[in-house]
Amino acid sequence: MSRLRANIKVNGIVQGVGFRPFIHKQIKDLKLSGWIRNTSEGAEIEIEGEEDLIDRFTAELWTKKPFLALIESVDAVKTAELAGYEGFEIVKSKAAPSRNTLISPDVGICEDCLRELRDPKNRRYRYPFINCTNCGPRFTIIKDVPYDRAYTTMAGFKMCPECYGEYTDIENRRYHAEPTCCGDCGPRLIYMDEGGRELPGDPIKNAVRDIKDHKIVAVKGLGGIHLACLFDDEETPARLRRRKQRDEKPFAIMCRDAETAARYCEISAEERAVLESYRRPIVLLKKKRRGSLAQISENDYVGVMLPYTPVHCLLFDEGLDAVIMTSANLSDLPIIYRNEEALEKLSGIADAFLLNDRDIHTRCDDSLLYVVDGREYPLRRSRGYVPFPLTQRGAEGMVLACGAEQKASFSVSKGKYVFQSQHIGDLKNIETFENYEKQIGHFENMFSIKPEKIVCDLHPDYMSTSYAEDRAAREGLQLVRVQHHWAHMASCMADNELDGEVIGIVWDGTGYGTDGTVWGGEFLTGGYEGFARRAALAPIRLPGGDRAVEEIWRIAVSMLKDAGLDPAPYFGEERSALISRMLDVGLNSPVCSSMGRLFDAVSALAGIRELASYEGQGAILLETAAAEGCSESYLYDISEGDMYRFEYRRLLEAITADIAAGEGKDLIAARFMNTMVDMALQICRRIRRDSGLGRVVLSGGSFQNIYMLTRLVPMLEADGFEVYRHSRVSANDEGVSFGQLAIAAKGR
Ligand code: ZN
Ligand code: ZN
Ligand code: FE
Numbered sequence: 001m002s003r004l005r006a007n008i009k010v011n012g013i014v015q016g017v018g019f020r021p022f023i024h025k026q027i028k029d030l031k032l033s034g035w036i037r038n039t040s041e042g043a044e045i046e047i048e049g050e051e052d053l054i055d056r057f058t059a060e061l062w063t064k065k066p067f068l069a070l071i072e073s074v075d076a077v078k079t080a081e082l083a084g085y086e087g088f089e090i091v092k093s094k095a096a097p098s099r100n101t102l103i104s105p106d107v108g109i110c111e112d113c114l115r116e117l118r119d120p121k122n123r124r125y126r127y128p129f130i131n132c133t134n135c136g137p138r139f140t141i142i143k144d145v146p147y148d149r150a151y152t153t154m155a156g157f158k159m160c161p162e163c164y165g166e167y168t169d170i171e172n173r174r175y176h177a178e179p180t181c182c183g184d185c186g187p188r189l190i191y192m193d194e195g196g197r198e199l200p201g202d203p204i205k206n207a208v209r210d211i212k213d214h215k216i217v218a219v220k221g222l223g224g225i226h227l228a229c230l231f232d233d234e235e236t237p238a239r240l241r242r243r244k245q246r247d248e249k250p251f252a253i254m255c256r257d258a259e260t261a262a263r264y265c266e267i268s269a270e271e272r273a274v275l276e277s278y279r280r281p282i283v284l285l286k287k288k289r290r291g292s293l294a295q296i297s298e299n300d301y302v303g304v305m306l307p308y309t310p311v312h313c314l315l316f317d318e319g320l321d322a323v324i325m326t327s328a329n330l331s332d333l334p335i336i337y338r339n340e341e342a343l344e345k346l347s348g349i350a351d352a353f354l355l356n357d358r359d360i361h362t363r364c365d366d367s368l369l370y371v372v373d374g375r376e377y378p379l380r381r382s383r384g385y386v387p388f389p390l391t392q393r394g395a396e397g398m399v400l401a402c403g404a405e406q407k408a409s410f411s412v413s414k415g416k417y418v419f420q421s422q423h424i425g426d427l428k429n430i431e432t433f434e435n436y437e438k439q440i441g442h443f444e445n446m447f448s449i450k451p452e453k454i455v456c457d458l459h460p461d462y463m464s465t466s467y468a469e470d471r472a473a474r475e476g477l478q479l480v481r482v483q484h485h486w487a488h489m490a491s492c493m494a495d496n497e498l499d500g501e502v503i504g505i506v507w508d509g510t511g512y513g514t515d516g517t518v519w520g521g522e523f524l525t526g527g528y529e530g531f532a533r534r535a536a537l538a539p540i541r542l543p544g545g546d547r548a549v550e551e552i553w554r555i556a557v558s559m560l561k562d563a564g565l566d567p568a569p570y571f572g573e574e575r576s577a578l579i580s581r582m583l584d585v586g587l588n589s590p591v592c593s594s595m596g597r598l599f600d601a602v603s604a605l606a607g608i609r610e611l612a613s614y615e616g617q618g619a620i621l622l623e624t625a626a627a628e629g630c631s632e633s634y635l636y637d638i639s640e641g642d643m644y645r646f647e648y649r650r651l652l653e654a655i656t657a658d659i660a661a662g663e664g665k666d667l668i669a670a671r672f673m674n675t676m677v678d679m680a681l682q683i684c685r686r687i688r689r690d691s692g693l694g695r696v697v698l699s700g701g702s703f704q705n706i707y708m709l710t711r712l713v714p715m716l717e718a719d720g721f722e723v724y725r726h727s728r729v730s731a732n733d734e735g736v737s738f739g740q741l742a743i744a745a746k747g748r
Contacts, residue, residue: 004078005034006054008045010061012072013102013389016147018133019043020090021175022066030057033085038093042072048085054078067134067278068104068388090170103139103147103446105384106222106364108280108308110135112173117310118317123162128204128311129186129358133177135278139387139422140223140362141179145446149178153359160185187358189311194351196343204311207354208318216240218328218342218350221309223364223383223422224335225328225342227350228254228315237295237324243349245331247613250297252282252366254305254325256316261304264288264322270374279384280308281367296324299624305366308384311354327365334425334432337363362442363435365423370706378730379704380407382422387443389417390728390738392494395745400440400451400471402464403737404484404511406615407701407730408432410440410464411737412449413745418494419447420729420738427463437467455480455740457487459512480744484511484736485522485700486531490747491739492697492731493527496724499746501527503534503693503721505680505712508700508732509549509596509615518542520594520700521646523683525691528747534690535644535683537598539591543582552600552618553610554579558589559601563649565656570605595676595702598648605655606668616701623707626673627666633674644686646679673705677712681719688721695722699739701732 015038023036027047032054034047047054058076065071109117113130116122124130131137144151149159159167163182166174174180181187191203199206207217214236216229227244231237231253241247255261258272265285267275275283282303287293293302305325307313327335328346336342337360342353368380378385393416401411408424421439425432444450454477456468465481472479482490488511489504504524513519514533521537541558542548548555553571557579560567567576583589596619603609603618608625612618634654637647651672658668688694696716703709709725716723729735 002051002080003049003082004051004054004080005046005048005082006058006076006078008047008058008061008074008076009039009042010045010071010074011042013068013070014043016102016104017068018066018176019069021133021170024088024090024170026057026060026064027088032057033087035085035089035091037091046083046085048082051078068102068107070102070391102389103142103145103387105139105279105386105388106137107135107278108306108384109310109313110278113310114313117313124182126204126314127183127186128189128309128314128356129179129181130310131177131179131181132173133175134173136177136179137222137358140360140364140383141358142446143361145448147178152178153361154179154181157181157186157358187356190353190355190357192343192353192355194347194353196353199352203354204314204318207352208315208320210352211315211320211323215351216243216349218346218353218355219311219315219325220339220342220355220360221312223360223362223366224337225346226325227328227346228323228325231293231296231322231324234295240324240326244326248298248617249614250299250301250303251324251326252303252305252368253296253322254307254312255322256320257306260322261285261306264293265302265304268371268374271371274369274371274376275304275306277384279367280305281369281384284368284370284379299620301370303368311356332426333429334435335363335365362439363422372706372710372725375727377709377726378728379732380423380734381420381729386422387419387446389419390494391416392418392742392745393497394499395742397452397745398449399453399455399741399744400444400449400468401455401737401741401744402457402468403740404457404733405459405462405464407733408436408464409734409737410436410443411741412440412443412447412451413741414447414449417447418738418741418745419443423734433463436464451477453478453480453744455482455744457481457512457736457740458483458514480740482740482743483514483531485519485524486526487736487739487743488699488731489524489526489531489697489739490528490742491729491735492699492724492726494738494742495726495728495735496697498695498697498724499527501525501693502695502697502724503684503687503691504531504697504699505684506700507595507702509702510592510594513593518590518592518594520592520596520702521598522593523644523687525687525693528743530747533643534687535638535646536593537595538639538645538647539593540597540601541583541589541591542597543579543587543589545588545590549597549600550612551610552612553604555597555601556604558583559648560605560652560656563652565652570656570659595700599702602655602668602672605652606659606665606672608665608669616704619702619705622669623673623705625665626669626707627664628670630667630670631674632671633678634671636675636679638679638682638686644683646683651675673708674711677708677715680712681715684716684721685719694720695724697724699726699731699735703731
């Protein structure tokens with residue numbers, strides 16, 4: 001076997017992920033010699049040794065890699081000319097700092113650190129801020145680039161000699177782990193009473209004692225502050241709801257481990273893997289028993305996460321089993337993340353505070369997802385995922401996509417890399433909007449992006465639209481306006497890396513249509529270049545506009561009336577007459593074609609819910625009410641004109657007949673959703689016949705409905721369609737910025 005020299009260029013995301021020390025170890029194990037350096041595209045490695053070992057090393061680059069690294073190509077050039085390297089070294093970078101520097105998401109505590117945390121002989125035994133190259137805070141502590149301790153909120157903590165020794169030793173697993181610290185040199189925990197007075201004693205033991213004593217304790221995490229308390233009684237969660245002014249929205253819980261979670265919920269192997277992954281998202285798991293845990297969630301699922309910081313682990317080691325762990329914020333305002341802010345705004349909510357002196361620079365909420373058919377189905381892509389880039393083949397230039405409004409996110413891109421922001425919230429709140437602006441600046445700085453194009457929604461009143469308009473005018477940039485449901489469709493296409501043209505079923509609550517009305521029950525065709533509206537729900541009038549979105553019974557009255565049915569038996573003479581008059585004179589009754597509103601109306605009519613205390617509640621409770629194993633559906637009509645319309649008159653006749661016959665809400669809910677699934681299939685067939693298209697993408701907030709999603713996909717597939725759903729970004733409005741970006745980067 002001959003000795004050779006090889007020059008290997010590795011493209012992809014290999015910087016800031018512990019790639020060089022990792023390669024160092026591989027090379028040492030294989031007894032090769034040479035060097036590695038960072039380049040603007042990735043890394044360059046030069047090695048010398050036996051040819052078969054060089055080949056093995058090159059082949060293994062694809063699979064054996066640090067877990068955050070993303071390898072896109074490996075090009076090796078071999079030569080017989082040896083350079084006589086001895087040992088292995090890391091060479092200074094040739095070029096300026098990489099254009100593709102990755103900033104890692106925050107990573108849940110790793111096995112090695114957890115072992116040390118629990119080892120009485122280790123010098124970091126029970127140290128609440130233990131971390132290493134493979135775990136710990138990242139995105140949330142970075143103030144500026146390059147990613148270097150000096151530019152993080154760890155800057156104020158000077159490493160002690162021992163930590164510095166580990167940090168500079170390439171053989172050590174804390175080599176260049178920027179937040180490296182220990183009890184001698186790092187942050188410390190503080191436990192305070194409700195007045196902000198530091199309490200003596202072990203903060204962890206104190207907090208566990210108080211939580212077990214049914215108190216509500218604020219716990220500082222990675223991207224913000226949580227409120228923790230027990231839920232084994234009715235009273236504690238009720239007290240938390242009262243104090244937080246959160247009436248009915250579900251709370252997430254944190255369990256000691258997957259076994260503990262399995263006492264409350266069903267967990268598949270795939271769900272368990274996601275729960276235990278380094279990202280540690282909240283996974284929505286089906287309750288073991290319908291109707292159980294009503295004090296935490298009014299639907300069939302519970303949001304569960306596992307401990308992800310050393311502080312969490314210490315709390316559970318000290319004797320907790322499962323606690324509510326909910327973001328500390330007031331109603332819909334952004335999550336609280338600073339110590340002073342917590343003490344001020346949570347006074348009267350938290351009984352005590354478990355804080356620390358490591359500042360959080362960037363807010364980042366917990367991610368939230370379902371696992372459907374073994375694959376992730378995100379609702380909120382945030383901590384653990386952001387700011388890892390989403391790749392997009394064929395995208396060009398630098399673009400800023402401003403997203404929608406209620407579940408706002410933005411996306412910035414540089415060529416094929418798209419960086420979608422963390423969960424931002426509802427831009428109508430001034431505090432949320434300020435954070436949105438700040439985060440856009442932060443992302444552009446972190447990834448050195450100077451947008452050439454700005455994309456926004458068609459909606460003239462979205463805060464994100466005015467932001468885009470202002471900036472485009474100020475900086476002389478091209479402004480691209482993208483219709484809301486087209487963006488949803490493109491988002492699901494880009495999520496699945498589809499090109500060409502598809503059928504898009506886009507169902508959601510609201511989006512501004514090209515005709516100025518509210519859309520939301522749409523069938524589109526098209527791609528990144530353009531779209532056509534092929535079908536929609538027949539118009540629904542919303543008496544009182546926004547008020548009808550909260551008082552959802554109004555929509556039911558309006559639909560019954562328009563279908564020629566008398567609403568009085570269901571909603572009373574008085575309310576029916578009031579709405580009737582509004583509709584007759586055309587007072588503030590805009591029309592929409594929204595699936596969310598149709599769900600609201602059916603929810604109210606079936607007696608499931610008349611008022612929505614949070615967005616989507618009517619639909620969520622309808623899904624929760626549905627009978628299992630019911631396959632019947634109602635009759636309905638599809639009309640043909642310039643496009644297909646789903647006509648609901650016969651549907652309402654059938655539902656009112658069911659009510660008259662005394663059928664249960666569970667059957668009505670199931671039959672209704674089965675009808676929607678069937679209607680989607682019938683309309684897709686017609687569109688396929690008209691257009692020849694056979695690929696279908698599913699997007700929009702209504703597809704957070706797992707009952708519908710898991711029935712529609714196999715139904716369409718059985719009919720020969722190729723069906724695509726989200727797995728990297730959310731189907732709800734959080735995913736809109738990703739679709740807007742794809743359209744601007746690839747389409748126009
Ligand atoms: Zn670690
Ligand atoms: Zn130290
Ligand atoms: Fe939407």
